[in-house]
Amino acid sequence: MVNVPRLVVAAPSSGSGKTTVAAGLMAAFAERGLDVSPHKVGPDYIDPGYHALAVSRSGRSARSGGGSDGGSGGWPGGGGSRPGRNLDAYLCGPDRIAPLFLHGAAGCDLALVEGVMGLFDGAAGQGELASTAHVAKLLRAPVVLVVDASSQSRSVAALVHGFASWDPEVRVAGVILNKVGSDRHETMLREALEGSGVPVFGVLRRTDAVRAPSRHLGLVPVAERRAEAVGSVAALAAQVREGCDLDGLLALAHSAPPLSGPAWDxxxxxxxxxxxxxxxxxxxxxxxxxxxxxxxxxxxxxxxxxxxxxxxxxxxxxxxxxxxxxxxxxxxxxxxxxxxxxxxxxxxxxxxxxxxxxxxxxxxxxxxxxxxxxxxxxxxxxxxxxxxxxxxxxxxxxxxxxxxxxxxxxxxxxxxxxxxxxxxxxxxxxxxxxxxxxxxxxxxxxxxxxxxxxxxxxxxxxxxxxxxxxxxxxxxxxxxxxxxxxxx
Missing domain, CATH: 3.40.50.880 (Class I glutamine amidotransferase (GATase) domain)
Incomplete structure (x- = not known):
């Protein structure tokens, strides 16, 4: 049995801010000196590049003013980092998810897994297969739900309750409220969630400072804009440090039960x-x-x-x-x-x-x-x-x-x-x-x-x-x- 502290960062739908929150958490924990292992549910190649930058030694050095080595041009593992790794139950099969995770996360202090689409969205016509919920269950990992709260207040409680109760095998153990407009808005959201049984681990305000440019296939890869990407990740880390309970999230990650091996070799x-x-x-x-x-x-x-x-x-x-x-x-x-x-x-x-x-x-x-x-x-x-x-x-x-x-x-x-x-x-x-x-x-x-x-x-x-x-x-x-x- 292998103990790997781990969290899955999920959302009710695409566009909620999973990637920005996940990369910000990875960078914030890495800046604390933790060896963070980054993972992504699904076949996406671009997000793992931002993940690798967030946890890299060169990225941390650049964010602290020490400069950057320029990276590896997209080659996995460049810049002294762990590479961002994918966990795709459709492409690789459900039985390989935990072994691949254990291989990638070997020796880490904390593993963070960014989900794909909405929490329960999987391969078309194949039920839960390859969904974030499916991978979370295979990893026996607690889920933190990133909620776009920009257009709601009390309704957030119904939303979170629905996601937390839909599948009892998926442990929705916390919420991060994203795109919150004001102190008053935050108060209303927190009050609504008080009786939900799902704690709030963070509140992030609306900002344009952390946006990354997109084009026809999604975000522009890190290798094409490394200097700017370092600045974006630094802004994400600062926002997460200020708005999230990192100690609470780390404790939640340590609550994940051991996984049976062996690791993929x-x-x-x-x-x-x-x-x-x-x-x-x-x-x-x-x-x-x-x-x-x-x-x-x-x-x-x-x-x-x-x-x-x-x-x-x-x-x-x-x-x-x-x-x-x-x-x-x-x-x-x-x-x-x-x-x-x-x-x-x-x-x-x-x-x-x-x-x-x-x-x-x-x-x-x-x-x-x-x-x-x-x-x-x-x-x-x-x-x-x-x-x-x-x-x-x-x-x-x-x-x-x-x-x-x-x-x-x-x-x-x-x-x-x-x-x-x-x-x-x-x-x-x-x-x-x-x-x-x-x-x-x-x-x-x-x-x-x-x-x-x-x-x-x-x-x-x-x-x-x-x-x-x-x-x-x-x-x-x-x-x-x-x-x-x-x-x-």
Whole structure:
């Protein structure tokens, strides 16, 4: 049994202020000297970047006037921090949530988990699956409800009572009142909640000082605005220090019961995946992983699985670096915002040529969403790597949601028939939408083919959490071994 002090920060609905309150709490507790482990329910890549900044040593130094090391350009764990980690019961399965949490929170003083959407909102049509409430139950964690009180007074008691009583297995143990207008407003809210049995742990006033800029897919990632983000997080921390009962919240976190282990172990996962199907390579191939402002979407566990599978993971920035890392034997290009940086990516002709040579050499390349666009012939008319005969462009339509898919043929990531759960999140389109050999056959919520399986290139819009299918990391790294000498 493992004791990890922990809280889940939830809300009745999106837009209540979960992210600002969660990041403020993480920063405020980190400034007290606590080792805070940040987590996010759901597939979101952007919020964990703010979480990592909030708990990082470099972020604390900058907030106190000591400067910043500039961060890691989106690479997990940069700046001396714990990476923000995702807990998604749809992508990874309910049974992996507690093990992944224990892995990420190992040795911490406090773990804070930001929820997704409203407390009880989960995967469409699948009940509580992947909701914040579901994850809170799997973690046996007390929930603090962030309530947007800007347009209510006494009704707040009915709202909190409803959320606290809806599911007796979910322990709604406290409330933080957000966007409170005045002292009088605060008094009315507190009086209304006195008989609810749910204590108020904080009152935060309306302010524009803590807002972060947004665009077509949500908040602008930290890697694109690190200096400004440090200031935003500092303002959040100050607001939380002033308005929240940190001692009370810490005591509440310590009331969480022990969790049974074991923690998720990438080495054990890879060994189990390759058992009977090969072995971890004796050589250590270099796997280059795209990062920087254009490619900020990455789950921390992916690099850990690649390392466990025998690779030496080397990040690089396609906006700055004109060559791939020396000895590159495989390339991973995750999600992000290449559409924002299309001219700059296109202008880096030496790197685009190096990526095309690597693909032609037969080295494995795994590209998700942004990576798919980068490998295309063009993006919004700007030349890209030309690995795929496809044209990509921005669209007015948001594509968003969970998917179930199966590998149509053998690829660099999976053998034919491998079933995965993934997530799509983009405002771009690519024509054609699938190659002659598709990467995936989507089976839910609709049936279609998707992506490109071209030689050893696997390119798709689908984001997959490799912790659910650790064999893909082992297969990918195993495919790198013959190509170690191809440096691009």
């Amino acid at each position: 990438p080495v054990a996962e890879v060994r189990a995946a390759v058992r009977g199907a090969g072995s971890v390579p004796a050589e250590q191939p270099v796997v280059a992983v795209a990062g920087g402002p254009a490619f900020t979407f990455s789950y921390a566990e992916h690099s850990e699985l690649l390392t466990a599978a025998g690779a030496r993971v080397v990040p690089f920035d396609p906006l700055r670096d004109e060559r791939l890392p020396d000895g590159t034997g495989g390339l991973v290009i995750g999600g992000g915002f290449p559409e924002v940086y299309a001219p700059e990516l296109s202008a880096n002709e030496p790197l685009r040529a190096a990526v095309a040579r690597l693909a032609a050499s037969g080295a494995p390349i795994a590209a998700e969403c942004a990576g798919l666009l980068y490998l295309a012939s063009s993006l919004d008319g700007q030349p890209m790597c030309g690995v795929l005969e496809a044209e990509a462009r921005m669209s007015d339509r948001l594509t968003l949601g969970y998917r179930e898919a199966v590998a149509v043929s053998d690829t660099a990531l999976a053998v034919a028939g491998t079933r995965v759960r993934g997530h799509e999140f983009h405002r771009t389109t690519i024509e054609p939408g699938a190659g002659r050999d598709p990467a995936w056959g989507v089976v839910h919520p609709e049936r279609r083919t998707e992506g490109f399986a071209q030689g050893r290139v696997h390119a798709s819009y689908l984001h997959v959490h490799w912790a659910a299918v650790p064999g893909v990391a082992a297969r990918f790294v195993g495919g790198c071994v013959p190509y170690v000498s191809h440096a691009g």
